[in-house]
Amino acid sequence: PKGIFGTTTAVFAVVETQARKTLHGHAAIWGSIPPKFLQSIASNEAIVQKVSSVLDSFYTARLPPDIHVQGLLNKIHKVQPPRASRMKPVTPSAIGFDAFMASCSVKVDGIGGQMHKHTFTCRKGKNGRLSCRLARPSGLNPRTGPKQIEFTACEGDTDALSTWKVLDSIVPEDQTLRQLRNRSTHPLPESDARCIVWEMKREEIDVDTVIEGLEPRVKEEIDALSDRNKELLMKTLAVRNGAVVEFNPALTECLGCNTAAYLLGSEEQARAALFYLVKYMTKDSVALGNSLPVIRQAMKHVNAYESNAADAGSDSRTSKFFMQRIVNGFTGLAEISDTQCAASLLGMRSMVSTDTHWFA
Template sequence: SLIKALLGYDPGVVNGRGGVLGHVTSYYGCVEAQGRGTLHCHMLIWVEGSLNPNELKAKVLANDQSSREFQQRLINFLDATIINHIQPIPSTSSPQSTPDFHPSSVRSHLHSNSQSGNDISTRRDLDMHFLSKSCQSHRHTKTCYKYCKPGEPLQCRFDMDPSNTEPTSRFDVETGELHLRCLDGMVNNYNPTMLEALRCNMDIKFIGSGASAKAILYYVTDYITKSPLKTHVAYAALASAVKYVEATLDAPDNLCYKGKRLLQHCAYSLINEQEVSAQQVMACLLDNGDHYTSHKFGNLYWTSFEKYIQRIEHQQIQDTSLAEAHPESDSSEDERVDDIEDHEEEDDGEVTLTLERNTGNLIPVSDQVADYLHRGPGLEEVCLWDSIRQLEKVRLRKAKLQADESDSDDDDQPVSCAEMDEGPNEDEPVSKFALLDRSFRRPTFNFSRQHQQVHTHVLKVRHPDRKLIPVPIEPAIP
C-alpha cells in the first residue's frame, strides 16, 4: 500500500498520476530491527526529473531569471512535502485535552462518534496535531549523549536542539547549498500524508548535494552492516564452545573430526547468543522479506575480470621481452593465447558449482569471465556491462516429443528453449535494436565451442522491462 497508494509507483501503469512525492522512478528499501526488536525501513526514493547534485548546484549558481524561478519552484515543493513542526490545534475545534490513548493505536479520528457535523477537515487537522506531537517530537535520553566524552558539553548526536531553527527555506548564493525551513528544532522531518497513513515515526530528507548523499549512504551502509552480536559476547561464546569440545572429545588422532565438531559448536554458540524479536520472527513466517526494490540486480564479479586483464598484460610483457631477447623465435600468437587460457584455472574469482546427479559431487562449471569470453559470435558487440544487464544463462530443455515418438533415440538430445517457446537462435551479431526489442519471444544465442557448457546452456536476451542493474563486486573497503 505504501508503494502503490502513497508513492504511486506501479510499473504496469503508463502515465500514472504519481504519488505524494511526484512520479517515482525507482526505490530501494531495507528492513532492519532496532535493539528493542521493532522493525523499521530505510528507503531511498528516486523522483522523475530530479537533478544530480552537480546539475542542481550549477543551475542554482547560474543566478539568472530562470535560475531564480527554478529555486522558488523547488523550495515550494519541498516546503509542501517536508514538515518539521507540530501541527497547531485548529481554531474551529472545541477545547479538549490530549486523548488517553496513543494516536498510532487507532486508525484515525475521522471514524469517531463526534456529532460535530461535516467538519472532516477540522478533525483531520486535530488528528495530525496529536500524531505529529506523539510520533515526531524528540525527547532527549541517555542514548542521545552516549558519544559525549566526560567534561565536554552535552550535544545530541541526532542534532536535535530547540535552537536549530530556520525561518524560511533558502539557497546559499555562494555555495549553492540548500537550507530547508525548520520551525521546531525538536521535531523530526515528516510528510503529513505519509504520517497520517502510516501513523508511526518517520524521517524524510531531500538529498540535494554530494555531501548529503555521501552522509546518507554512509549512515545506511554502516547501520545495516553492523553485527547484531556484540564483540565481547561473540568471543565469550566461541571460548565456551572451544572448552566444551576439548572436554568432550578425546580423539587427538582424528583431527579432522575434531575440527568439524569445533566449527559446529562455534556456529551453534553464536546463533544461540543472538536475540530475535517477535516482530522479526513473524516477518520471516509471513515471508515479508527484508528488502523492497523496484528493480532487480545482478552481480558483476569485477575482480575476476581484473585479474584476467592483468594476466594478459603480464603475458604480453613477457612475450615482448622474449621476442627482444630471441628475435629468431617463431612462437605463434595461437600458442600465446592458449597459454593464457591455461592459466584461467588459477583465478580465484566467482565460480559457479553444480551438483552432479549420478555421483552427488560438486563440480565447477563456469564463471562470468568464461561466459563473457565465449559468448559466441552473435554477441561479440555486446559489452560486459550490457551482458550482465540483459543476458541470462539458461539451461537447455528436452523437446516435448509426440506420443508416437516417445521411444525415439532423439529423446535424450537437449533442445534449446528457443526451439520450444522462444525466438530462434541467432548467429548474426546482435544489434542494440535486438536488445530493445519488446516482443514476447526472446532470442537466444549459443556459446562458442570453447565454453564448458556449450551443450547444456544458452544465453537468452532478457525483456527490456526485466533488465538487471549490474552491481560490481570488488574487494572490501579497508
C-alpha cells in the same frame, strides 16, 4: 512510477526492536532529486524556488498555528489527544486537499514522538555531547532552501560550536579546480568544497496575530489560563515548528504512527546519512573482536568432547563438528527480541532491499 517521494529508483529498509520492544523500521530511498543536483543548483535562485516547491510536496516540517495552540492547550490541561492509529485514514480525493492537511496536522500533533521531546537517547554518542544529537529544536526557516555553512576553525579553540557560521547567501561553486583537472590522471572530479545544507520550511509564528485570529472559544480558553501558563504558551508557540519532526502527510495518514521523513539534501548530508546507514546495513555481522573468543570456545569444546556421529574422530567429522560449534556460537550471541521472533515466524522479513550492496 511516481510515488509520495517522487520517482524513486532504490530502497533499503531494516526492521528493528526499540527499548520498549516495539518493531520499527529504517528505510533509505534513492532517486527523486539527487544530492548532487541539489548541491549544484544551490546558487541559482530561480531553480531553487522550483525545486523547493517540489520538496515541500514531499516533506512537511511545520503545523498550522491553530493546531499548535490546541496542542499546547492540551498539554497545559493534561488532555490526551485522540490516538492517530485509531483514527480513520483520509485521502485528499475524498475530502479535498485543505481538509486532508488539517486532518493530518491534528494527527501529527497528537502522535507521540512526532513533536520532538528530549529523552536520554538525545545525548548518546559523540554528537550528543554538545547538544541534542537529533538537532532539536531545529532552526526556524521562512522557506525551504539551501544554506551554506563555513567552517572557521580557530587554533586552540575547543568549543566546536564557535567554529562555523551560516553565510547570508550561497557562494557559487569554484570551477577552477575542475577545469584544471587532467582527466587522464584524475578520472574522478574533485568534490565541491562548499558545505551546503538543505533545510525545510519552518516558520516562526507571529503569536499576537495568530491569537487575534483564533475562534472565540479558544481565545477564552487562553484568557482563563494562569499568567505563568499564558507566558509559557506564548513563548513556546512562537518557536514550536522547531520541534516538528519532518513528516510526509500521506505516510502519516496511512501509518498513523510517528515517522521521520528526512530529505538528505546536499552531498554532505547524503554522505553523513550513508555513514549512519552503513551501521544498519551491516548490523547483523559479527564484529571481528567477538569472533576470537567464540572460535577458542569451539576449539576447547571439540578437544574436550567427542562428536555423537557415527564417523566421530575422522578428520571430516571433527572439521564439521568444529565449524558447527562456531556457527552455533555466533547465532547464539545475536540477541533477538520476542517481537522480532514473532514477526519472523509470521513471515515478515527483517530487511528489504531492491538492490544488492557491496562494502569496501
